[in-house]
Amino acid sequence: MPTSRPKRSYHHGDLRRALVDAAWQLVRDGGLQALSLREVARVVGVSHAAPYHHFPTRGALLDALAEQAFTGLEHAQRVALGDLTDGPQMLYAIGRAYIDFAREHPEQVLVMFRARAEDEGASPASLIEIGERAFAQLFDVVSTCQQQGAAPQGDTHELALAQWSLVHGFAKLWVEGPLTVMPSYANSFERLRDALLHGVREGWSAQARQTGAGVRSEN
Amino acid sequence: MPTSRPKRSYHHGDLRRALVDAAWQLVRDGGLQALSLREVARVVGVSHAAPYHHFPTRGALLDALAEQAFTGLEHAQRVALGDLTDGPQMLYAIGRAYIDFAREHPEQVLVMFRARAEDEGASPASLIEIGERAFAQLFDVVSTCQQQGAAPQGDTHELALAQWSLVHGFAKLWVEGPLTVMPSYANSFERLRDALLHGVREGWSAQARQTGAGVRSEN
DNA sequence: CTCCAATCTTGTCGATGTCTAGATGCTGCG
């Protein structure tokens, strides 16, 4: 669907947004390969060189998409956390938000982590920064868990990275296909996701109860 | 492996292998984008259409690469396991093999999990099968851990998938870039890897000691 | 109202994936 803007003759008026919208549609339908600047221009109804006045290269358009996607992920995580205060609950919520985001918007995951897979060009600083911001949310949750005695007392960076790896790996395995073609796993998304997330909670609290003295979570 | 076949005239003699080798080199140097059938042909020294007599499409060449890569991963995991019999040691060994394989051969990881990222075409059955074989090694290790009381007694599929997700996620985060650009993590590969793997071992055994009665690992 | 700069178009170049037709030479059969 084109934008609701009335079609102007020569100057589009909101071409940049229209290009981004069309680009998402293309990636959604046919993957990264299906995204070409010329096709985007064709969908929007402008000439094949028009996009170059808004994105100097194809990679720049993809970077813009990635920035949108990271923003969306951060928002999804913030919504999922809501006003929770219990560490394990927050950990489950943010992990589930990450995984569900990936399942519901696989094309956004494709775009977010395309870094070395496609271009070898370095990502712009703004993109790196917003990615780190999304991860910082997880870091804070893990830190909260530690403070509440629901996680081992080790290096928070290591713990947070472990949780990120777990959740990211599951999401990627699902999005990229391997899990969807293995009969043992294909039709059990919710069950596997919750087993994963609850496993972490129990593993961490079991460790915390053994090694750590001090505060306890009420779980 | 008889590779040296000096037939240079019209029929190459071992063109398929030469194409695959050249393809690896290209992906190693410039990522998936740098792999073009024409460039491969150019490197090998044949005409631009010659590869089509061995790979019906670009994706077919990538599938062949992926098959090689999965075989290599399976081999690396088998070597790492060696004749270990202690569950936790096996779990560490196979996880470390996976992660190190990804770090040492990032281009192979790119090719292995390119599924939906590039082509939307379904992977051939042979590729799926060999991927499952590599995962089956992990499944067996997890099962061994359970039998030795070094892991919770739940569904082995869920546990194995959790371990796969963890290790795969870490490997992907490293290979795809996010970790290498975050200053908190960039220069600590071995430390983070071992923290990750030991964390699983301790989490699982802590859970097993609490919930499970029965066998114990000597760790 | 004028004029400039941003925006958009047309035209072009080199590169790529894939198809078709034709050239070449290995190999098995007489």
Next chain:
DNA sequence: CGCAGCATCTAGACATCGACAAGATTGGAG
């Protein structure tokens, strides 16, 4: 030994793509 079939390789062509250059158009600052 010779020859014919067939897999292999080459040459050419077409559509598409990213990217650049030069010209057309227009909104808005002065």
